[in-house]
Amino acid sequence: KQEVTQIPAALSVPEGENLVLNCSFTDSAIYNLQWFRQDPGKGLTSLLLIQSSQREQTSGRLNASLDKSSGRSTLYIAASQPGDSATYLCAVIGGNNRLAFGKGNQVVVIP
């Protein structure tokens, strides 16, 4: 069974600092990895999708890397802003076509 872990569970950073969020998974047989953002009480917004053959993806201030062999992904958010405060969820999908989620990184960016 795929286990996805996100550490730390919660973190606070001052505005302007770069954010580094880590995700690890136990089964490297994945098709892709997605990073999502969730605001309190809301649905999930897809941020980045990394196919298993890719090493990284970038969108604006966001960059996500994937090391499938070691079962790790990292999401970098450059120059954090108060609007980046949210919970960030990492999810992997394997051959059973279901997303396995971590518990998330709850981020607070302090103005």
Next chain:
Amino acid sequence: KAGVTQTPRYLIKTRGQQVTLSCSPISGHRSVSWYQQTPGQGLQFLFEYFSETQRNKGNFPGRFSGRQFSNSRSEMNVSTLELGDSALYLCASSIAGQEYNEQFFGPGTRLTVL
């Protein structure tokens, strides 16, 4: 292009009742998956439908069921509600239901069971 929509957004029910939740995927998407989110368990997979057929099912009791219509809209039903069914129910759609397809989520339905 409209995103994934879910109705209703909020529901309050009492134990023993049943409830039906609805999900309309992004136009052209044929796969719909359902997830339950609770503070303790996080996000857990319920089931996935593709072309009106259930393809995958998670580890939930038979009280949880679903279906998909020919226009790809999906409904989820929970019978004999229990307090522990209180959760945010999210649906996700993808274009072809392949493992490498990106999944897009709706805003969720918040179910409270009293």
